Amino acid sequence: MRKPEDMFDRDREWAALVKFATDEQPGATLGVVSGRRRQGKSFLLEALCQELGGFYFSAQEATDTESLTLIGDALTRHLDPVIPFTPSNWSMVIDVLLRIGQNRPVPVVIDEFPYLARANPALPSIIQGAYAPRRAERTSSKTRLLLCGSAMSFMGRLLSGNAPLRGRASLDLPVNTLDYRLAARFWELDDPRLALMVHAVVGGTPAYRTEMIRYDAPRDTADFDDWVVRAVLSPGSPMFLEARYLLAEEPDLRDGALYHSVLSAIAEGNSGRGGIAGYVGRKSNELSHPLTVLEDAGLIERETDAFRGNRTDFRIKEPLLAFYHAMMRPFWPQLLRGTATERIWQRARQRFTGNVLGPHFERVCREWTLYFAEERFGGWPSQVTAGTVNDPAARTTHEVDVAAVGHAEDGRPPLLAIGEVKWGETMGLGHLARLRNIHGLIRRNDRYDSSQTRLVCYSGAGFTEELLQARDRGEVDLVGLDDLYGSA
CATH class of the missing domain: 1.10.10.10 (Winged helix-like DNA-binding domain superfamily/Winged helix DNA-binding domain)
Structure with a gap:
């Protein structure tokens, strides 16, 4: 199913949601979508329901009784029954949601789920019970229920540890910035x-x-x-x-x-x-x-x-x-x-x-080194962080802005690169000398294999002619703004 034309990027998220919502296998399934506010979660889920004829409900901060009334009204508008649906408890609501998918796979979205769970803390357990593996209402349904929320601490606990819904979800999709x-x-x-x-x-x-x-x-x-x-x-x-x-x-x-x-x-x-x-x-x-x-x-x-x-x-x-x-x-x-x-x-x-x-x-610069540098420094980094190197002789420490560590195939992990970052300073041979000194200190330590470590200068203001010549001799790698944005 083609992604809506007014949706920017989110190809991975859209593909995952479509695959989940159109799964033809029998039995109702459960998914969780999380992410901070204003990332486009609701936009994604509303578009999914519009494309596939699903049911979308956005919860509000309300009492449990009012929330039941609101979702009952929404289901009445969606299903158009002979008489309005007026649920007295959430078990009734979940069973109706399961019946929506009796004939075909259909997405059913409860957005801002933490509001409902805050008003009724038993709600995750009620869903757990409704999704019992051999329960007839679940096995005969193809409802693809998606619980969405912006309260990240709550959503992070929803499927973790001993939480009621742990092991019930077949999709756990974060929508990041x-x-x-x-x-x-x-x-x-x-x-x-x-x-x-x-x-x-x-x-x-x-x-x-x-x-x-x-x-x-x-x-x-x-x-x-x-x-x-x-x-x-x-x-x-x-x-x-x-x-x-x-x-x-x-x-x-x-x-x-x-x-x-x-x-x-x-x-x-x-x-x-x-x-x-x-x-x-x-x-x-x-x-x-x-x-x-x-x-x-x-x-x-x-x-x-x-x-x-x-x-x-x-x-x-x-x-x-x-x-x-x-x-x-x-x-x-x-x-x-x-x-x-x-x-x-x-x-x-x-x-x-x-x-x-x-x-x-x-x-x-650390993000670029981890995700976009690929094998520029001799291998794919598995970790990129900053670091502090001890200098016992000078009784001081040296800050390393970028340290890229590769995967340890056998023995010590390789230290692929160490780098210094300057936003508003034109970098020159002095910065290269500092990196060489730090590299020498690192080589005395057995934690990493630093025999092939690349020295890298990252600058937002450019590099001196002498440093450019050192790069041409293979002594240093230089990364500027054009490299970071893929326009070099």
């Missing part, structure tokens, strides 16, 4: 530098461009500052409060002040647990729960140091959150008034480069 390359295409930005700057502010959430900014994109790099002011920093823009709503939408994030403080700590460069604890004013062992909740919600991610396995660094996963905590939260009272927005932005512009663009560029 667009990666930085797809985001550039979606925003129709041909200039790699401008595309990366925009991505550092709004990331890859499709609805930010379509519904919230209404296709207002910067014309060029000269228009970027004005665009940030009018599209994100203005109190009249829907994007102004969006970062705060991202936390409010997660039911497990009850102590908003603590979670905002943790995110601010990371945005200020405190990526380690100890640095976060010091910034927040809590003990390190008291942060395990909030860090886990933020990670389950898809708002932060943890990386294991490539060279110090006992060290974990935390990064903000959603660019808009990093932008908000670095650029908006420190000036929130002034921004709320909306009278000095341009002056605040100009005053904080250097902070944007150092606290937002620089770290974001590092993240994009």
Whole structure:
């Protein structure tokens, strides 16, 4: 079945949903679709139901009784029975949903399922009972039931551990944000530098461009500052409060002040647990729960140091959150008034480069190395993270922005590449010398096979002539913005 023409990308997700919904095998099946708000989940599922004549119901925040009434009304409109369907419990609803697929495979979607489960915590168990393997209502049905939700912590638990629905689902489909390359295409930005700057502010959430900014994109790099002011920093823009709503939408994030403080700590460069604890004013062992909740919600991610396995660094996963905590939260009272927005932005512009663009560029370079570099460095990387290398002689440590580790076929895993990243600095022989020194320190350690490690310079500002000559001699690999966006 052809994908709707107005759907951008999502080829993999659409193909998985079509395959699930058109499966001719007997017996009702269950699928789960998850992803943060505004990624296009509902758009996908509504399109699926329209194409295949399925049933789509979007739940609301309501009591259990009202929710039963609402889905009963929706089923009455869809099935057009002789008398209205007025369910008194969810077992009745699920059985009717199973009967929809008596004659053919048909998608049945319950969107925003966490609202229903919050009002009636027994609902997952009721579905489990309805989907018992030998139950006649299930075996005689071809209903393809899809439960969809945006509360990531809840959806992550729906099929895990001892959850009632574990083992019942035949589809578990995440709908993620667009990666930085797809985001550039979606925003129709041909200039790699401008595309990366925009991505550092709004990331890859499709609805930010379509519904919230209404296709207002910067014309060029000269228009970027004005665009940030009018599209994100203005109190009249829907994007102004969006970062705060991202936390409010997660039911497990009850102590908003603590979670905002943790995110601010990371945005200020405190990526380690100890640095976060010091910034927040809590003990390190008291942060395990909030860090886990933020990670389950898809708002932060943890990386294991490539060279110090006992060290974990935390990064903000959603660019808009990093932008908000670095650029908006420190000036929130002034921004709320909306009278000095341009002056605040100009005053904080250097902070944007150092606290937002620089770290974001590092993240994009690691993403490119993992997903798009393929075998450029001698093999497919299985892991790409940052790392810290000890220098005992100098009594210091050296930060490695990109460390690409390959798959261990036999013995130690190969260290494919180490790299340094600079956004606004033209890179030269000094950066190559630093990488050589770090490589020498790594070779004294037996953790990796570093005999074929490539040295890589990633720059958003270019390279000196001397460094270009070193590349031509095979001494270093150079990666610029055109490489990152596939336009080199």
